[in-house]
Amino acid sequence: GAVVSQHPSRVICKSGTSVKIECRSLDFQATTMFWYRQFPKQSLMLMATSNEGSKATYEQGVEKDKFLINHASLTLSTLTVTSAHPEDSSFYICSARDYGGGGSTDTQYFGPGTRLTVL
Amino acid sequence: AQSVTQPDIHITVSEGASLELRCNYSYGATPYLFWYVQSPGQGLQLLLKYFSGDTLVQGIKGFEAEFKRSQSSFNLRKPSVHWSDAAEYFCAVGAPGGGNKLTFGTGTQLKVEL
Numbered sequence: 001g002a003v004v005s006q007h008p009s010r011v012i013c014k015s016g017t018s019v020k021i022e023c024r025s026l027d028f029q030a031t032t033m034f035w036y037r038q039f040p041k042q043s044l045m046l047m048a049t050s051n052e053g054s055k056a057t058y059e060q061g062v063e064k065d066k067f068l069i070n071h072a073s074l075t076l077s078t079l080t081v082t083s084a085h086p087e088d089s090s091f092y093i094c095s096a097r098d099y100g101g102g103g104s105t106d107t108q109y110f111g112p113g114t115r116l117t118v119l
Numbered sequence: 120a121q122s123v124t125q126p127d128i129h130i131t132v133s134e135g136a137s138l139e140l141r142c143n144y145s146y147g148a149t150p151y152l153f154w155y156v157q158s159p160g161q162g163l164q165l166l167l168k169y170f171s172g173d174t175l176v177q178g179i180k181g182f183e184a185e186f187k188r189s190q191s192s193f194n195l196r197k198p199s200v201h202w203s204d205a206a207e208y209f210c211a212v213g214a215p216g217g218g219n220k221l222t223f224g225t226g227t228q229l230k231v232e233l
Binding site for chain 2: 004006034042043044046049091093095097106107108109110111112113115
């Protein structure tokens with residue numbers, strides 16, 4: 001199956017600093033990637049849709065200046081949490097859309113997630 | 120707007136017993152349907168998916184799911200559960216032609232008793 005990696009898997013940072021999380025599709029090209037946030041024992045909340053070569057689309061209530069997304073290539077999207085604060089601590093998961101022409105191959109494959117802790 | 124309901128927050132089964140996890144969706148047409156599994160501290164792994172055609176879908180790890188349009192359901196089943204199946208299971212619905220943006224259910228936590 002398709003493989004998506006995330007780096008780092010865990011990060012601890014001080015309040016006020018910025019943190020960058022990378023999401024890579026390893027064996028397919030992804031023009032679209034998604035970024036999710038997951039709180040303990042809860043479901044995934046879609047934050048934004050990352051489109052290669054264009055601006056990301058953010059879900060309602062998500063601060064675009066706080067969560068910067070860059071999708072510079074067909075295999076890499078990055079999420080930067082700027083001026084992080086303790087309330088930004090969470091589990092961040094990315095997915096990459098394997099479109100493959102649509103139909104039965106239009107599937108999202110997920111990365112292993114990044115645990116962010118802001119002190 | 121699409122939505123997904125997983126009525127069971129927690130389910131406990133004995134190893135070797137059969138399993139059925141319920142999922143109901145709301146969508147104006149036939150959606151794309153997915154089941155994912157998440158182990159603690161990990162990302163989501165795709166178990167199976169339905170797009171069209173045969174309503175009984177086979178997935179990995181011995182799982183299957185059946186799409187029932189009349190009931191707006193996509194329940195996940197396994198005939199004999201293994202202890203390693205203990206995890207969180209998420210049902211998701213995607214909108215064909217809508218960028219396949221996924222809406223997830225709240226998840227079902229499966230515990231397997233030995």
